[in-house]
Amino acid sequence: MKKGKPNNTLLNYFASREGNASVSKSDHKTNGGHNGKAGSDHPVHRSVINTQGPNKKFVNKRLTENEMIANAFGFLLAGHQTTCFALSYCLHELALNPSVQQILYDEINGATDLDGQIPYDSVLARLPYLDAVLSETLRRHFAVSPISRVAAIDYTLGNTGITIKAGQQIEIPVYSIHNSDKYFVDPFRFNPDRFLVQNRRNIRPYTLLSFSSGPRNCVGERFAMLTIKMTLAHMIRKYRFNTCTETDDPIRYQKFTHFMLPERLIVRIEPRV
Numbered sequence: 635m636k637k638g639k640p641n642n643t644l645l646n647y648f649a650s651r652e653g654n655a656s657v658s659k660s661d662h663k664t665n666g667g668h669n670g671k672a673g674s675d676h677p678v679h680r681s682v683i684n685t686q687g688p689n690k691k692f693v694n695k696r697l698t699e700n701e702m703i704a705n706a707f708g709f710l711l712a713g714h715q716t717t718c719f720a721l722s723y724c725l726h727e728l729a730l731n732p733s734v735q736q737i738l739y740d741e742i743n744g745a746t747d748l749d750g751q752i753p754y755d756s757v758l759a760r761l762p763y764l765d766a767v768l769s770e771t772l773r774r775h776f777a778v779s780p781i782s783r784v785a786a787i788d789y790t791l792g793n794t795g796i797t798i799k800a801g802q803q804i805e806i807p808v809y810s811i812h813n814s815d816k817y818f819v820d821p822f823r824f825n826p827d828r829f830l831v832q833n834r835r836n837i838r839p840y841t842l843l844s845f846s847s848g849p850r851n852c853v854g855e856r857f858a859m860l861t862i863k864m865t866l867a868h869m870i871r872k873y874r875f876n877t878c879t880e881t882d883d884p885i886r887y888q889k890f891t892h893f894m895l896p897e898r899l900i901v902r903i904e905p906r907v
């Protein structure tokens with residue numbers, strides 16, 4: 635990487651942004667913030683603040699070209715493989731659960747317009763079973779490494795007598811929580827019904843962490859849900875997914891990685907006629 639001025643107009647735009655003083659009113663309006671709180675600062679500034687640690691103040695910090703490239707790389711890494719695995723696991727589950735696939739097919743077919751298109755609004759709002767199938771996939775298969783956090787202050791966990799010291803790192807075993815019978819009935823069964831509106835209220839807060847939670851949760855959650863749903867809707871309408879001799883049930887996982895990565899996810903794809 636060459637030293638000196640950023641060599642790209644977009645990079646140049648971001649790099650030339652100063653600290654809070656330069657954040658315009660329109661920036662405040664447009665940035666919802668990924669923790670759900672409306673407009674506290676510019677997205678670029680927010681990422682800078684968050685990488686500074688909880689107690690450090692942000693003073694006129696610019697993103698360097700290398701930091702921007704690192705962020706772009708992070709986005710690709712965080713966004714690509716996660717989306718790809720969610721889609722693959724989902725098709726694998728649908729192949730293993732033909733009755734679920736049929737209900738999903740019927741729902742998608744019902745939302746298809748006369749031109750054979752699936753309107754954007756339908757995918758967002760009128761396909762509850764599609765939402766449930768994807769949510770259940772992300773519960774059963776958490777492909778991100780355990781979520782870790784470093785305590786900012788000494789913190790005692792309820793009445794357990796356990797105190798996490800400031801600076802101590804903890805790991806949250808999301809896969810185990812998602813697949814524990816303490817929180818989910820018959821946890822290894824692929825059952826999208828748990829995510830239908832009438833059943834969602836039975837899910838205890840913080841037992842579902844597919845996109846994590848809190849101020850550092852996944853910034854790509856909505857985008858990921860939308861793109862995966864769109865892709866699934868088109869695939870399911872045109873193809874049927876079946877098991878074949880190479881379909882693993884149960885899935886075999888790769889050993890010695892920090893992630894829950896499958897050895898393979900193979901299904902048979904058949905065009906619907």
Ligand code: HEM
Pocket residue numbers: 684708709712713714716717720772778781782843844845846847849850851852853854855857858
């Ligand atoms: C099914 C797809 C996805 C899943 C399951 C997923 C899940 C997660 C999880 C569990 C985290 C960890 C948050 C934490 O440490 O608490 C995370 C962070 C993140 N994700 Fe995603 N993600 C997905 C798609 C995406 C996409 C499409 C993008 C970008 C377009 C994205 C961008 C990010 C970024 C930038 C972070 C770091 C956020 C931060 O540290 O503040 N993700 N994601």
